[in-house]
Amino acid sequence: MIQFRNVIKIYSKNVTALNRINLHIKPGEFASIVGQSGTGKTTLVKSMIGEEKIDRGKIIIGGWDVTDIKQNEIPILRRQIGVIFQDFKLLPKKTLFENVAFAMQVCGGSTKKIKTIVPHVMKIVGLQNKMDRYPQEVSGGENQRAAIARALVHRPKILLADEPTGNLDSLNANEIIELLLRINKFGTTVILVTHNREIVNRLKRRVITIDNGSIISDQEVGRYIL
């Protein structure tokens, strides 16, 4: 599903974000990428969605070599990879429904399709009763659920979660992880980027540990070792 072959990304002489990364994530897998701040986790995520160009190596996603992806191909790639972030990235002047619908509108989705799919994904994330609320009227956990719903509207094969629990209390964080596990059960490959030791240890899934831009550990059923 996702392959990194000898990927190198150098920002400056003294900053090597990714140093000979070799990685293979199988379809339907749930993998956690862990590491301390500034170790290259986010660069890894950004390089997968074409936001960051790598200097050397190859990145192959679903058989598609995205290493030198053209500008006009990036939107196509991003519709196949759902991404959620720590800060939710929801528009404050739109309701949760409108926020999720926005992702379909800007990609040319028909009104009929939007009216069918959006309530469906809102139900999956458990927000079917709060669709008309604005982001500031619901909890952080619910905002993150809305962000997940938005990431799911294009039925992506991969869901990238970059520190999704960073702004949440432990209760909400657990709910989000449960939701990610449920999405993974449907067959979506989930990549969780986090430095939350407790969550990683409880998951008992694959853990890839990055330090100073290099993979220092890759365990099938791993623990947070840093």
Added chain:
Amino acid sequence: MFLSFLRILKFSAQDIARNIWLSLVTIIILILAIFTVNILLVVKVVGNTAVDAIKEKIDINLFLKTNADEKEIEILVSQIKELPNVKEVNYISKAEALENFKLKHQDNPEILQSLSELGQNPLTPTIVIKPANIDNFKDLENHLNSINNTIIESRNFTNYQIMLDKINQITAKVNDAGMFLSSIFVFISLLVVYNSVRVAIFTHKMEIAIMKLVGASNSFIQMPYLFSSLVYTFFGMAFVVIIFYPFLSLLQPYLEAFFVGYKVNLLNYFYFDHFVTIFGVQFLLAAFINGVTSLLAVRKYSKV
């Protein structure tokens, strides 16, 4: 496709409404730029009318002796008609000259009184020659000077070329100043349009980031801003079309008073005879220039 187009229009309308003051300033600057260009055009039209009016007035008078024989005059007229660069030859007899004189000074009783006190017609018969091409005026002058006929009493060769050159010089100078002023306004309006798009992008920074994140195409992200610049151009142009009419209406009586006897109707020129050519072409050019400016701004600043 149509749905995407409608959404682009919606986002563009949001962009204009959310930055309404900036949109208004952009439109006002565009109005100033387009207005200045049109003022320049007015100067050009007025300048051309002035030159045409003078060209129309240019003629050469051959004053004949009062006792000149009609037969001899006819021969002389035919001889002049044969000359190159002669457009028209008119013979004005003594009686006609007197009639014209009286008509011209009908409001001046003192002159008419003096004329009647003379008791006879003091005017001489005249041959009035209009040149075909004012540029070859000197040649015609030489040809006429070479005619050696005893019935010619005197020749009047006013040097109109100097006057024409002066008018052409003034028009060129006004055009240069206008071009300079227009260039400044066009340049300012380009900067303002560029800045408007830049600010609009900053106010939509988060939306653009989300659009990119969820896979919206670059054209979909950029098109609303291009469309906004078209809307600015349209409103700018529309306001110029509206406010230029009363401006020309105010100017028209002064022009008519200045160019007595000559057709100079700027309202007709701008609004009826050349409306599409003037305002249509200006709109297309302004839309193209603003579009390119917006595209440059969007390409540079929409990388969120």
